[in-house]
Amino acid sequence: xxxxxxxxxxxxxxxxxxxxxxxxxxxxxxxxxxxxxxxxxxxxxxxxxxxxxxxxxxxxxxxxxxxxxxxxxxxxxxxxxxxxxxxxxxxxxxxxxxxxxxxxxxxxxxxxxxxxxxxxxxxxxxxxxxxxxxxxxxxxxxxxxxxxxxxxxxxxxxxxxxxxxxxxxxxxxxxxxxxxxxxxxxxxxxxxxxxxxxxxxxxxxxxxxxxxxxxxxxxxxxxxxxxxxxxxxxxxxxxxxxxxxxxxxxxxxxxxxxxxxxxxxxxxxxxxxxxxxxxxxxxxxxxxxxxxxxxxxxxxxxxxxxxxxxxxxxxxxxxxxxxxxxxxxxxxxxxxxxxxxxxxxxxxxxxxxxxxxxxxxxxxxxxxxxxxxxxxxxxxxxxxxxxxxxxxxxxxxxxxxxxxxxxxxxxxxxxxxxxxxxxxxxxxxxxxxxxxxxxxxxxxxxxxxxxxxxxxxxxxxxxxxxxxxxxxxxxxxxxxxxxxxxxxxxxxxxxxxxxxxxxxxxxxxxxxxxxxxxxxxxxxxxxxxxxxxxxxxxxxxxxxxxxxxxxxxxxxxxxxxxxxxxxxxxxxxxxxxxxxxxxxxxxxxxxxxxxxxxxxxxxxxxxxxxxxxxxxxxxxxxxxxxxxxxxxxxxxxxxxxxxxxxxxxxxxxxxxxxxxxxxxxxxxxxxxxxxxxxxxxxxxxxxxxxxxxxxxxxxxxxxxxxxxxxxxxxxxxxxxxxxxxxxxxxxxxxxxxxxxxxxxxxxxxxxxxxxxxxxxxxxxxxxxxxxxxxxxxxxxxxxxxxxxxxxxxxxxxxxxxxxxxxxxxxxxxxxxxxx
Amino acid sequence: xxxxxxxxxxxxxxxxxxxxxxxxxxxxxxxxxxxxxxxxxxxxxxxxxxxxxxxxxxxxxxxxxxxxxxxxxxxxxxxxxxxxxxxxxxxxxxxxxxxxxxxxxxxxxxxxxxxxxxxxxxxxxxxxxxxxxxxxxxxxxxxxxxxxxxxxxxxxxxxxx
Numbered sequence: 005x006x007x008x009x010x011x012x013x014x015x016x017x018x019x020x021x022x023x024x025x026x027x028x029x030x031x032x033x034x035x036x037x038x039x040x041x042x043x044x045x046x047x048x049x050x051x052x053x054x055x056x057x058x059x060x061x062x063x064x065x066x067x068x069x070x071x072x073x074x075x076x077x078x079x080x081x082x083x084x085x086x087x088x089x090x091x092x093x094x095x096x097x098x099x100x101x102x103x104x105x106x107x108x109x110x111x112x113x114x115x116x117x118x119x120x121x122x123x124x125x126x127x128x129x130x131x132x133x134x135x136x137x138x139x140x141x142x143x144x145x146x147x148x149x150x151x152x153x154x155x156x157x158x159x160x161x162x163x164x165x166x167x168x169x170x171x172x173x174x175x176x177x178x179x180x181x182x183x184x185x186x187x188x189x190x191x192x193x194x195x196x197x198x199x200x201x202x203x204x205x206x207x208x209x210x211x212x213x214x215x216x217x218x219x220x221x222x223x224x225x226x227x228x229x230x231x232x233x234x235x236x237x238x239x240x241x242x243x244x245x246x247x248x249x250x251x252x253x254x255x256x257x258x259x260x261x262x263x264x265x266x267x268x269x270x271x272x273x274x275x276x277x278x279x280x281x282x283x284x285x286x287x288x289x290x291x292x293x294x295x296x297x298x299x300x301x302x303x304x305x306x307x308x309x310x311x312x313x314x315x316x317x318x319x320x321x322x323x324x325x326x327x328x329x330x331x332x333x334x335x336x337x338x339x340x341x342x343x344x345x346x347x348x349x350x351x352x353x354x355x356x357x358x359x360x361x362x363x364x365x366x367x368x369x370x371x372x373x374x375x376x377x378x379x380x381x382x383x384x385x386x387x388x389x390x391x392x393x394x395x396x397x398x399x400x401x402x403x404x405x406x407x408x409x410x411x412x413x414x415x416x417x418x419x420x421x422x423x424x425x426x427x428x429x430x431x432x433x434x435x436x437x438x439x440x441x442x443x444x445x446x447x448x449x450x451x452x453x454x455x456x457x458x459x460x461x462x463x464x465x466x467x468x469x470x471x472x473x474x475x476x477x478x479x480x481x482x483x484x485x486x487x488x489x490x491x492x493x494x495x496x497x498x499x500x501x502x503x504x505x506x507x508x509x510x511x512x513x514x515x516x517x518x519x520x521x522x523x524x525x526x527x528x529x530x531x532x533x534x535x536x537x538x539x540x541x542x543x544x545x546x547x548x549x550x551x552x553x554x555x556x557x558x559x560x561x562x563x564x565x566x567x568x569x570x571x572x573x574x575x576x577x578x579x580x581x582x583x584x585x586x587x588x589x590x591x592x593x594x595x596x597x598x599x600x601x602x603x604x605x606x607x608x609x610x611x612x613x614x615x616x617x618x619x620x621x622x623x624x625x626x627x628x629x630x631x632x633x634x635x636x637x638x639x640x641x642x643x644x645x646x647x648x649x650x651x652x653x654x655x656x657x658x659x660x661x662x663x664x665x666x667x668x669x670x671x672x673x674x675x676x677x678x679x680x681x682x683x684x685x686x687x688x689x690x691x692x693x694x695x696x697x698x699x700x701x702x703x704x705x706x707x708x709x710x711x712x713x714x715x716x717x718x719x720x721x722x723x724x725x726x727x728x729x730x731x732x733x734x735x736x737x738x739x740x741x742x743x744x745x746x747x748x749x750x751x752x753x754x755x756x757x758x759x760x761x762x763x764x765x766x767x768x769x770x771x772x773x774x775x776x777x778x779x780x781x782x783x784x785x786x787x788x789x790x791x792x793x794x795x796x797x798x799x800x801x802x803x804x805x806x807x808x809x810x811x812x813x814x815x816x817x818x819x820x821x822x823x
Numbered sequence: 824x825x826x827x828x829x830x831x832x833x834x835x836x837x838x839x840x841x842x843x844x845x846x847x848x849x850x851x852x853x854x855x856x857x858x859x860x861x862x863x864x865x866x867x868x869x870x871x872x873x874x875x876x877x878x879x880x881x882x883x884x885x886x887x888x889x890x891x892x893x894x895x896x897x898x899x900x901x902x903x904x905x906x907x908x909x910x911x912x913x914x915x916x917x918x919x920x921x922x923x924x925x926x927x928x929x930x931x932x933x934x935x936x937x938x939x940x941x942x943x944x945x946x947x948x949x950x951x952x953x954x955x956x957x958x959x960x961x962x963x964x965x966x967x968x969x970x971x972x973x974x975x976x977x978x979x980x981x982x983x984x
Binding site: 031033034042050266300524707709710716740742754 | 846848849853856857860861862863864865866867868869870872873875902903904906907910912916919920921923925926927928929930931932935953954955957958959960961962963964965966967968969970971983
């Protein structure tokens with residue numbers, strides 16, 4: 005077993021739960037790696053079909069405009085062009101995608117291509133299909149679109165202003181959804197407080213995880229059956245089909261999603277239904293396979309940004325000893341031109357309402373608006389990241405204003421380990437954890453006791469040293485019932501995932517998952533769980549890579565999203581394997597003439613515990629039932645092909661009180677960092693960084709650590725460089741990796757890792773979902789900048805120029821009211 | 824419209840000779856992926872920033888999206904499919920697997936080519952040299968931590984913690 009968690013010259017920081025014999029908890033070699041390091045993975049763009057046509061979308065050059073006319077005639081004249089699709093056809097052939105919101109958002113009409121109007125730069129208005137991607141691109145330039153430009157709206161607060169241009173006339177407002185969340189008694193808390201700290205405005209910037217593989221699909225239409233097959237990289241096909249099938253006016257079984265390897269997704273591949281519907285229509289219209297590979301520039305301009313959120317009029321009642329009693333805030337969330345997965349972000353944050361803290365009185369006035377920017381979609385840390393940034397900003401701004409120590413104030417306000425499971429003011433149950441212990445480990449890793457010495461050393465070199473902490477929770481395994489707190493009519497609740505495990509004719513153990521992996525190592529961790537139950541090795545377990553609707557191993561909420569595989573995916577694998585194991589024991593007991601209880605599964609055999617010589621290899625069991633079954637009792641009801649649906653134990657939330665348990669598990673991330681700022685230039689460097697993670701039982705510690713590294717890197721990118729910035733006309737100024745700087749190898753500081761394992765009492769394996777917790781890096785960098793500069797940090801992303809400006813600006817926007 | 828021009832080129836890729844007619848405007852990466860079906864090299868951007876398409880052309884590391892296929896006429900090209908032999912992994916590929924230097928695997932082929940090129944010229948690179956060598960390759964999954972470790976391990980060095 006490779007030890008990945010211990011820094012040699014440092015004390016052991018790992019506090020592991022009891023190690024049980026078996027493969028779970030070990031760093032077994034990843035099953036995925038051999039094909040991927042040889043270039044033998046199969047990503048959707050690797051799939052080819054005879055006679056396939058390549059799609060190029062004609063996209064809007066305007067942020068906001070009426071479409072007067074579209075003329076595709078010249079494009080169609082080009083040899084090698086197979087056909088086109090326009091919004092007018094889409095409006096006839098499909099119904100608008102259903103909206104999750106109540107009015108006004110419910111009235112928004114969203115189609116596969118723009119109908120009558122464009123609402124963001126890059127919005128697809130027509131599609132051209134040709135024999136090569138180059139030809140399709142050339143021919144799309146011959147499509148003539150006449151626009152009538154309208155004023156563009158590029159600011160969430162401005163969207164609410166009187167007289168603002170309205171994006172969706174049918175909605176009559178730029179508001180998608182709004183609501184008040186009021187838990188505890190905020191007014192009483194304010195009256196009880198010794199101080200009230202007021203923060204005018206905080207802004208969480210727009211960015212996204214930008215997976216290296218862009219989105220796309222190869223769609224085949226079967227004219228005989230009316231069924232589409234999509235070789236693609238959709239990460240949530242269950243929900244994708246729920247969107248697509250009604251729009252296409254077909255039953256859900258007409259849509260088959262197939263994935264194998266996916267080049268990262270991070271939530272950004274959940275909202276692909278508009279483009280996929282366009283491809284489905286084209287495959288049917290042109291009677292040939294249709295291939296769409298998104299260009300990087302299109303991915304940045306028109307696919308999936310993370311939610312941008314402004315926090316206004318924050319008030320924090322604080323006791324003299326630093327105990328915070330809660331907060332109130334007005335939040336304006338900007339979801340871009342179409343809601344799509346929204347307004348779910350208007351409730352997802354409530355999974356972590358008080359952050360890591362014991363705050364009992366919280367009031368959030370939440371409004372989501374549309375603007376002439378790219379639509380958003382879930383993005384690693386979806387909606388909780390923005391909210392947790394708020395809670396961490398609150399802690400550090402209050403600490404600064406009241407002269408409190410950022411470590412001590414956290415420890416005073418953190419939920420305590422002895423309070424677990426802890427019920428938050430809105431009814432969420434924090435399952436387990438020890439935040440203060442994680443913070444201590446993080447501080448130890450960055451030699452916090454030498455902070456003042458290092459501050460002096462930096463000063464001597466003309467640098468400003470800053471220290472910052474980021475505390476976050478990665479809430480995993482959604483209760484989809486939270487959607488009913490937004491729209492009581494929605495018929496979603498609970499959660500599920502499916503796996504099947506079978507014993508085949510030559511003794512092969514074959515696992516199929518309903519999940520859609522994108523690099524998280526599902527094949528490997530599923531095999532670990534199966535091997536421990538069946539008494540074999542992970543090498544004996546064949547896990548089919550990817551997802552296929554026709555495997556029938558999925559459910560309506562299947563997919564890989566929201567930090568849940570270790571709970572839902574492996575819960576399904578465990579359940580299916582236990583069912584199979586029981587059937588294997590039953591069959592063996594019939595053959596060996598003993599009771600099922602006398603049979604054990606070990607070393608690839610079903611054998612009598614009392615007499616291991618009396619054994620049937622798995623191959624014999626598989627062959628007997630599948631091919632050689634004469635003489636078996638007629639009432640023997642086994643298939644050796646077990647399907648299991650894992651359902652987490654959820655109740656419907658209380659719609660009136662907006663109260664209930666919204667997620668099953670809460671993994672902890674406590675990060676700490678030191679940065680050095682050059683006051684002349686605003687340039688800064690992260691000089692020490694520690695990430696402490698607690699995701700309960702780690703199935704595969706190396707994979708957990710990989711997730712921590714990756715999430716941290718994305719957070720540091722978002723904290724330092726990555727912004728989807730727009731000009732006033734709605735042009736994206738960072739439409740590719742040339743302008744949008746993601747971390748490269750030289751940008752990344754060394755990361756010190758530490759772990760504790762607080763097992764979840766609620767999950768099949770004691771594990772918690774994890775992988776989305778990287779927001780802690782944004783919070784830690786903001787806190788460290790504030791410490792270094794002595795200025796309140798009010799933006800989530802702070803490139804060097806902002807730091808330079810901050811150094812030279814007056815510190816405004818925070819007031820303290822003593823009571 | 825771009826005028827249609829095509830010419831026949833001859834290249835050696837991973838020891839196999841190919842002769843194909845290609846459009847003059849076709850990028851080398853699309854020639855490798857679409858015409859030769861060598862889909863190990865990937866496309867991650869439009870601007871030459873991501874490095875997922877990195878290959879060795881006559882022994883020189885290049886981003887194959889920054890080169891027209893016709894410019895590669897007469898060259899000898901090595902792609903990720905040419906690493907290792909007979910289905911066995913080479914030391915670098917094995918180190919990537921051992922050290923969990925890949926998650927989704929999309930950047931991995933380009934990353935391996937950049938690291939291979941480094942190790943050919945510098946068998947015991949420092950951490951700084953490793954980071955510099957893969958600076959042109961974007962990975963969105965790993966934060967590069969384990970990639971650096973894998974290259975250190977493949978070059979027989981102690982792995983930094």
